[in-house]
Amino acid sequence: MPGAQVAITEVHMFDSLRLHYGLKVFQSYKWSFIMVVALMVTETAVSLSVPYLIGQQSQSFLQEVTILNNNHLKYLYLWVALFAAQAALRFLSTYNVNLVGARLMAELSCRLYDHIQVLPIQYFQENKRGDVLSMLTNDLAVVSFFASSVLTNLIPNILVLIGAGILMYMIEPTIALLICFLVPLIYIILKLVSRGMQPISRALVQRQADSLAQASENIGAISLIKAFNKEEAESSKFKRRSNEILALRARQFRLQALLSPLIQFLASLCILVVVIMSVLKFNSGALGIPDLISLLLYGIVFTRPLGSLAGLYGQLQQVIGASERLLHVYHLESEPRDEHGTPMTIEHGDIVFDSVAFGFPQRGTILKDVSFHLKAGQNMLIYGQNGGGKTTMLHLLMRFYQPATGKILIDGQNIQQATTASLRHAIGLVSQDVLLLNGSIFDNLTYGLANPAADDVYKAASQAGLDHLIMRLPQGYDTQVGEGGVRLSGGQRQRIALARALLMKPKILLLDEPTSMLDEQARLSFKEEFHGLFAQFTVIMISHDPTLSDVADVVYQLENGTLQRQSIRSDYQE
Known part of the structure; x- marks a missing residue:
């Protein structure tokens, strides 16, 4: 029995x-x-x-x-x-x-x-x-x-x-x-x-x-x-x-x-x-x-x-x-405790995935033996079909999930041995499904900071191409976005999420479908702004659209749980 x-x-x-x-x-x-x-x-x-x-x-x-x-x-x-x-x-x-x-x-x-x-x-x-x-x-x-x-x-x-x-x-x-x-x-x-x-x-x-x-x-x-x-x-x-x-x-x-x-x-x-x-x-x-x-x-x-x-x-x-x-x-078991973790100090943003595998109980294995080395300051695009595990890779880097096998290193430090707070503080995540609080634009921009300087907020909004949009609104930065940002367009919400990440002054930026909510003109503008905006960060973009490869230094295709390198710009060849 x-x-x-x-x-x-x-x-x-x-x-x-x-x-x-x-x-x-x-x-x-x-x-x-x-x-x-x-x-x-x-x-x-x-x-x-x-x-x-x-x-x-x-x-x-x-x-x-x-x-x-x-x-x-x-x-x-x-x-x-x-x-x-x-x-x-x-x-x-x-x-x-x-x-x-x-x-x-x-x-x-x-x-x-x-x-x-x-x-x-x-x-x-x-x-x-x-x-x-x-x-x-x-x-x-x-x-x-x-x-x-x-x-x-x-x-x-x-x-x-x-x-x-x-x-x-x-x-x-x-x-x-x-x-x-x-x-x-x-x-x-x-x-x-x-x-x-x-x-x-x-x-x-x-x-x-x-x-x-x-x-x-x-x-x-x-x-x-x-x-x-x-x-x-x-x-x-x-x-x-x-x-x-x-x-x-x-x-x-x-x-x-x-x-x-x-x-x-x-x-x-x-x-x-x-x-x-x-x-x-x-x-x-x-x-x-x-x-x-x-x-x-x-x-x-x-x-x-x-x-x-x-x-x-x-x-x-x-x-x-x-x-x-x-x-x-x-x-239920909570996220890994940080009692024995070491605060991570990230100065460059060098990222290594070493034979990383991961899967869900309901879906089986998602990632199989994923390995790559992204040097500090490089921009990488990972493209592939929806549901192939691209977002999962970003979540592994943020320690939302734990790898089944393998390890992830940042500046030579194993993220599994670091405190989650220090790791996430050094990474700016711009999700495809932008989450905004029911408050003002200013409240949402400064959500990750306790006492932000107003000049830093305005600078981050300008870098994300948001300032001219805000100035057209009747109440400017005090405009209420509604629950989940329902009063704003998809592109406006995405730029707020980008400005919010930039305001954290991270070393690494993770962009999940960065152009999915933008029209054709905004996509072209995004590509033009890309190099000047992200030159100071290590950037990982994920998308189902491979056309963003012309702004990336390294391009990978994720297919059947494995990464396949597609190209690398000449000025970054080893």
């Missing part, structure tokens, strides 16, 4: 991960948890003292004819003081536990966001953006609600059950033992009724993630949807997912709605049995009026937490589904 063995192993892994993170959380908030638990214990002690005092002092009210005398008022003042103390303790415990829950979830949100940021690029290529957003919103919200409510309800309810059981045993052992028998019976019925809750909760979490993923994808591709008149089809698809979520929620709510009244009903039957037993004990003289009143009050106290615990059981099933997704992401 290998499949069953794997399933059992995964369950044990998630259980150990939950325990591991639970212990880390407790260590971080140890004193806060201790304070909250102390408040809850004190509140429970006060709550449990009230039925006992009322029962024992009721004898005084029953024996004396006077309606209210000083002795009665003393008892009433004591009860009011206990009620006030209970309310104050409940306020303090509820406020503090919710505050701890809010602080805890703020920290978990930041930790999850930080962890997601350091995951390899491959994770984001294999997972929908909506799934990631769902974890940061829906899944964390479920865990947050559970973390802040479970401590508020679970601990006091358990303490009330235990305390009431002990006190009832002290008053009448037979009745207490009867209750101890009935409570596990209620729990068994609870398990039988709610055994379908966990699969529903898991399916609901996934459906919510799918729905958010679709909405996120459609909003990002709204122009495509409009261009192909797909609004109605996408609306139907979203409505179908929403109806699936609604159906799952209806099943979940039906189970949750059933649990609480069912437990309340069973608990009430148990209390009825207790009342009958108490009356029989009283009639036989084995139980006095004060003890009888205390027992009845403790019976009422005992039923209250059972209904709450039934609701918490349903919430527990929800949080299990959400936590499994979160823990799965936490368990």
Whole structure:
């Protein structure tokens, strides 16, 4: 049964991960948890003292004819003081536990966001953006609600059950033992009724993630949807997912709605049995009026937490589904750590690929034994069919991916032994799919720098041929580009990306399809500007168009995962 063995192993892994993170959380908030638990214990002690005092002092009210005398008022003042103390303790415990829950979830949100940021690029290529957003919103919200409510309800309810059981045993052992028998019976019925809750909760979490993923994808591709008149089809698809979520929620709510009244009903039957037993004990003289009143009050106290615990059981099933997704992401390996890396100092930009191979699990081998030497200051073009691995080579150089075999050297330094921050700081990447933030042109130009000098920004914009375009805009550098740069043309976005890379003053420039968004005139202009602009950099261009070879010093064709040299300019021949 290998499949069953794997399933059992995964369950044990998630259980150990939950325990591991639970212990880390407790260590971080140890004193806060201790304070909250102390408040809850004190509140429970006060709550449990009230039925006992009322029962024992009721004898005084029953024996004396006077309606209210000083002795009665003393008892009433004591009860009011206990009620006030209970309310104050409940306020303090509820406020503090919710505050701890809010602080805890703020920290978990930041930790999850930080962890997601350091995951390899491959994770984001294999997972929908909506799934990631769902974890940061829906899944964390479920865990947050559970973390802040479970401590508020679970601990006091358990303490009330235990305390009431002990006190009832002290008053009448037979009745207490009867209750101890009935409570596990209620729990068994609870398990039988709610055994379908966990699969529903898991399916609901996934459906919510799918729905958010679709909405996120459609909003990002709204122009495509409009261009192909797909609004109605996408609306139907979203409505179908929403109806699936609604159906799952209806099943979940039906189970949750059933649990609480069912437990309340069973608990009430148990209390009825207790009342009958108490009356029989009283009639036989084995139980006095004060003890009888205390027992009845403790019976009422005992039923209250059972209904709450039934609701918490349903919430527990929800949080299990959400936590499994979160823990799965936490368990993923992040990008290589830099603890043992050496900061890389790149002075020239000499690049060597030495027998580099790489592949994806889904696509197999992409690059086979790729080797080349690009001298500092040279410009290299790599052309080939789309999907042949050209962009993958750039990503290997940026350490977005790790080579399966071989090594990459810059100025004689193995990039695998360098810190990623120092490596990426020395390389300017201009991607084909230009990513712009929802801000001004100036914000996007200076994204990679903390305190850029305005003159440097203007110079980089001029070098990228962007300044005359910006000056024609009504707000100049303060022009808002919209989400993803939607308010700009493809050529404008590409020039912003180039200026942003130049502003980093790198030694190496990587250009992914640099003319793909330019018209014919802009392509000719790009070629004319090329030598003057890039003479101070080591440049690697990749393109499916070999016509850029007239501006390159070295030209390679990437075909079937291997590089084939096409030409080299005479002034760079060895």
